[in-house]
Amino acid sequence: MQQHRPPVCPHRSHLHTFSPNRPTRRSATPTVRPVTEPASVLDTPRHVLTAVEFDVLWEWLGLGPTPVVLQIASPGRSHLERRAVQADAWRGLRARGLAGSDGPEAELVRLLHLLARPTEQLELRAVWGREVRVLGSGRAGVAALGHRTEGTVTVTACGSLPAALVSAFPPASRGAGRACTAPTAALAGVPVADARPALLRHGVPAAEASLLVRMLTDTDRRAQVVALAADRWGVLRRAGGVLGVLDGARGRYLLTRSAGDDGTEWVTVAPADTRELRHRITQLLATANATAAG
Numbered sequence: 001m002q003q004h005r006p007p008v009c010p011h012r013s014h015l016h017t018f019s020p021n022r023p024t025r026r027s028a029t030p031t032v033r034p035v036t037e038p039a040s041v042l043d044t045p046r047h048v049l050t051a052v053e054f055d056v057l058w059e060w061l062g063l064g065p066t067p068v069v070l071q072i073a074s075p076g077r078s079h080l081e082r083r084a085v086q087a088d089a090w091r092g093l094r095a096r097g098l099a100g101s102d103g104p105e106a107e108l109v110r111l112l113h114l115l116a117r118p119t120e121q122l123e124l125r126a127v128w129g130r131e132v133r134v135l136g137s138g139r140a141g142v143a144a145l146g147h148r149t150e151g152t153v154t155v156t157a158c159g160s161l162p163a164a165l166v167s168a169f170p171p172a173s174r175g176a177g178r179a180c181t182a183p184t185a186a187l188a189g190v191p192v193a194d195a196r197p198a199l200l201r202h203g204v205p206a207a208e209a210s211l212l213v214r215m216l217t218d219t220d221r222r223a224q225v226v227a228l229a230a231d232r233w234g235v236l237r238r239a240g241g242v243l244g245v246l247d248g249a250r251g252r253y254l255l256t257r258s259a260g261d262d263g264t265e266w267v268t269v270a271p272a273d274t275r276e277l278r279h280r281i282t283q284l285l286a287t288a289n290a291t292a293a294g
Contacts, residue, residue, distance in 0.1 A: 047098060047108045047155040054153040056089040057104055063116035069123045069135045070115070070146050070153060111155050114144035119230040120289055122165045122281065126223035128247075134168045136161040162281040165225065166274060175251030179270035180212045184257060187267060192216045215253055215269050219246035227284040229292035240287035243280055245272075254280060 049057070051072045058066055059074075066072075076082030093099035098108055118137030126132040135146040138161050145164045147154040158164035186202035187195060192213060199209035223245040228236040244255030246269075254272045259265050272280070 045156075047105075047111065049098070049153045049155065050089070050092065051148070051151045051153055052085060053089045053093055053098075054155075056086050057093075057108075057112060058116075060086075061104075061109065061112060061116075063112060067115065067121075067123075067135050067137075067146075069125065069133045070148050072148075107157075108155065111144040111157060114139060114142065115146050115155070118143075118236070119234075120161065120285060121228040121236060122161050122285060123226050123228070124165055124168060124223060126169075126221075126245075128170055128221045128223070132168070132223075134165060136165050162278050162285060165281055166278045169223070169245070169274075169277065170221070170247070171274075172247045172252040174273040174276075175215060175248075175253045175271035177211055177215045177250075177253075177271055179268060180208050180215070181266050181268045182208070182212060184265040184267045212269060215250065215271075216246070217248070218250070219248035219253065221247035223247075225281055225284065227281075227288035229285075229288040231292045232294070237292050238288065239291035240284045243284055245277065252277070256280075 052075055054070070055066070055072055055074050074082075076085040090099060093104065098105050103109070104112075115135060115137045117139060119139045121138070122134075122136040124132070124134040124136075126134075130149060133148040135148075136158065137144055137146075143158045143161050143164065145156050145158045145168070147156075147168060156164075182199055182204045183202045186199045186204060190198045195216065196209045196213045199212060200206065204212070225243040225245065226238055227240050228238045231237050241257060246253045246255055252272050254270050254277065256268050256270075257265060258268065
């Protein structure tokens with residue numbers, strides 16, 4: 001069967017008051033550097049928070065809705081329960097030097113503001129034996145990374161958002177094989193074990209179908225990356241599609257989706273190393289920024 005191949009554009013996708021030691025509520029803007037001021041040292045120590053401490057700080061700083069990637073269920077159903085949770089969180093923060101009698105440590109506040117008020121953003125959702133969520137947010141040349149796993153949120157300063165996000169990935173070698181493209185419909189809802197017959201029914205050559213199945217087999221560690229950028233009204237908009245990252249015994253592969261001129265949707269699976277992953281994420285973010293700029 002003659003196949004209509006898509007253009008080479010694998011990135012066109014279809015694939016959350018109480019204060020420490022008395023200040024009951026932050027009454028004014030905290031005395032910290034403006035969000036647009038770069039950190040004095042980009043490789044600052046990691047600020048490791050419990051999920052509850054992160055939730056309490058975010059609320060106390062009045063940062064608005066927590067980014068979905070970092071959201072947790074706020075503990076404390078009643079007012080009294082919530083105050084007890086807050087008090088315990090502040091005690092923990094003070095004990096580790098992350099807060100004092102006048103509020104949170106200044107650099108931590110700066111980074112949380114960056115996470116809350118970005119002009120560009122990367123989101124990573126992954127299952128690598130456990131659920132991992134990472135948010136990278138940048139504004140005016142500075143950026144912050146929030147890494148949530150199990151009951152912890154780690155906040156750090158960073159320079160390049162794509163490079164910082166890539167650093168959150170576990171090491172993996174470049175996968176065996178080569179780039180292969182197939183109609184998305186051929187793989188939709190089909191287990192990998194049954195994928196070859198489905199690919200053949202959609203006209204994919206036998207050799208290509210066999211290679212696709214080999215690359216997809218045992219990719220039990222999976223991640224998705226999306227990029228967002230602020231439009232002229234400051235609203236974050238997602239663009240550039242979804243970049244899938246599949247890791248398994250044979251190595252790492254990237255999964256992208258595209259559309260042909262006739263509207264047919266295609267999926268491409270390609271081997272990738274760390275350099276290629278960073279390049280693709282950089283392209284994804286650039287596409288989001290260009291789309292937001294109009």
